[in-house]
Amino acid sequence: MISIASTATADPVRVEVRGLSKSFGQVRAVSDLGFTVEPGSVTGFLGPNGAGKTTTLRMLLGLMQPDAGTATFNGAPYTSLPEPLRTVGAVLETAFHPARSGRNHLRVYCRAAGFPLSRADEVLVQVGLADAGDRRAGGYSLGMRQRLALATALLGNPGVLVLDEPANGLDPEGIQWLRGFLRHMAHDQGRTVLVSSHLLSEVEQTVDRVVIVGAGRLVREGSMEQLRSGADGAGTVLVRGPDVARFAEVLRADGAQVVQEDGTLTVHGSTPADVGRRAFATGVELHELRSRTSGLEEIYFQLTSGSEQFAAPSPTVQEATR
Structure with a gap:
């Protein structure tokens, strides 16, 4: 049994991206992008590979300087937050010292951030790794590493969670747990949850709102109901x-x-x-x-058709059956 209980969070945090742009040489990765992530909801951040999602998240978290525009948390950029780890918990990639146990990995972060060491044990319980906390992280499966990364993001009991492909490596039970966990964080505790994922069927069952980008630009933003009302199958x-x-x-x-x-x-x-x-x-x-009503996958392909960075021709019937 995996716990989803956690300490109630502080004031709700609204994430706003306005006019965000970023180029790498002649390549325009993000162009005048704007959207809002509301507290109390799970927002899916979707788009093809090369659409600018990771670049946007890195600018949101102060890891990359935008050429123009702003990305703020209740009006303040990440770099201006007095205690950023208590406001934002983020997972963009998983990286651990392979010889360090999961518990000690978390305790290192606790010491660096000034959190009590007891938070390491608390978040291990939250993500279902309490029994594996003393095992070396190098021996963790991909799904366990994903859970440990999420535990790290939760150490500061943040009001915002920013997660890039959090379901990668999780088994069906783990994916179901993650869905309930994220919805609990948002709906029951009022947190702001932004999730980037390519698992459209799972996103459809998890999120309240979606932000779809293509070629660095906003394609569509809104609730699932609003998205369907603008799709060919609606009405x-x-x-x-x-x-x-x-x-x-x-x-x-x-x-x-x-x-x-x-x-x-x-x-x-x-x-x-x-x-x-x-x-x-x-x-x-x-x-x-x-x-x-159109499903998210159908709507997604309608909206992003032509914005793929790498588009291969569809196989012929003969090729597909070889």
């Missing part, structure tokens, strides 16, 4: 029944956009309530009536 209703052909004519006469295929109607720009009301008034029998 679409699927209808099945024994007399859909007649019903299609009725709907078209009302000005609806209707596609009929294999006994199914796809009605664009409408809601199940509207379609159901019209079916009742017309006396049409329906066997199925539901909204068609």
